[in-house]
Amino acid sequence: KAAVNQKEVEFDGDHVLQSICLSFIEDMNTFGISVLDDFLGNERGNLVYEEVINLHRAGLFTDGQLVRNETKNKDIRGDEIIWLVGNESACPNITGLINDIDCIVLTANKLPNNGQLGKYKIDGRTKAMVACYPGNGAHYVKHVDNPNKDGRVLTAIYYLNKNWDRKIHGGRLRIFPTEERSQAADIDPIFDRMLFFWSDRRNPHEVLPSFRTSHYFSLKENDIKEINENLRKLISGACDDLRDTLKQFREEDTYDK
Numbered sequence: 671k672a673a674v675n676q677k678e679v680e681f682d683g684d685h686v687l688q689s690i691c692l693s694f695i696e697d698m699n700t701f702g703i704s705v706l707d708d709f710l711g712n713e714r715g716n717l718v719y720e721e722v723i724n725l726h727r728a729g730l731f732t733d734g735q736l737v738r739n740e741t742k743n744k745d746i747r748g749d750e751i752i753w754l755v756g757n758e759s760a761c762p763n764i765t766g767l768i769n770d771i772d773c774i775v776l777t778a779n780k781l782p783n784n785g786q787l788g789k790y791k792i793d794g795r796t797k798a799m800v801a802c803y804p805g806n807g808a809h810y811v812k813h814v815d816n817p818n819k820d821g822r823v824l825t826a827i828y829y830l831n832k833n834w835d836r837k838i839h840g841g842r843l844r845i846f847p848t849e850e851r852s853q854a855a856d857i858d859p860i861f862d863r864m865l866f867f868w869s870d871r872r873n874p875h876e877v878l879p880s881f882r883t884s885h886y887f888s889l890k891e892n893d894i895k896e897i898n899e900n901l902r903k904l905i906s907g908a909c910d911d912l913r914d915t916l917k918q919f920r921e922e923d924t925y926d927k
């Protein structure tokens with residue numbers, strides 16, 4: 671692990687981390703998307719997969735309310751998800767995946783000349799969502815993860831699907847072209863694939879219908895300034911609502927006298 675400390679970043683001779691960070695920065699600055707295959711390696715990838723299956727078998731998943739198109743057939747089972755903080759003792763390998771994602775993003779964010787990553791001060795993340803998505807043809811409607819600056823700036827999705835054949839199973843993630851990037855990106859949800867993309871309007875995306883159960887993991891990295899600005903907006907909005915309610919209350923009160 672790199673010694674990611676507040677003042678500067680050393681790689682402690684960790685050339686693997688250094689090359690991952692540099693290719694991650696290059697991809698994010700060129701495409702706004704970065705795909706890192708064989709991210710954990712077969713052994714660790716299998717251990718994460720086993721933990722996801724065990725959590726699901728233990729009935730710890732709940733129905734997800736994710737951005738997806740409500741299918742016509744109402745009795746179709748939707749996705750099931752579980753939120754993890756990242757310190758759960760029952761899944762040390764998922765925790766290891768979270769730590770590796772944080773390590774790469776935080777290391778890259780602190781490197782000099784890191785381009786667009788430099789405009790963010792990434793210092794925290796959302797909880798991690800582990801999802802089991804049924805292969806019943808349901809899909810994710812086209813959406814932007816963070817269209818209105820809610821603080822989440824970088825989406826990370828880790829796929830766990832072995833022997834995935836997109837011609838039969840579908841389920842690919844389509845990131846649409848925008849003015850900034852003329853090409854679309856079609857990403858298959860294959861085992862041990864790590865995907866990063868900017869969470870804002872630069873990356874409208876949808877997930878095409880999948881016809882085999884798929885498992886994946888997702889979290890968002892936060893930018894401290896955008897999070898605080900969003901919090902300030904929410905608080906001032908709540909104060910305005912409270913003020914309106916008090917004003918209405920007083921008007922009603924005087925009326926009754």
Ligand SMILES: O=C(O)c1ccc(-n2[nH]cc(-n3ccnn3)c2=O)nc1
Pocket residue numbers: 736737810815827843859875876877886888
């Ligand atoms: O809550 C939210 O903002 C939220 C949640 C999920 C989500 N997406 N988007 C694309 C997903 N996916 C699933 C498989 N391959 N890609 C996926 O999970 N986007 C936004």
Ligand SMILES: [Mn+2]
Pocket residue numbers: 813814815875
């Ligand atoms: Mn999304």
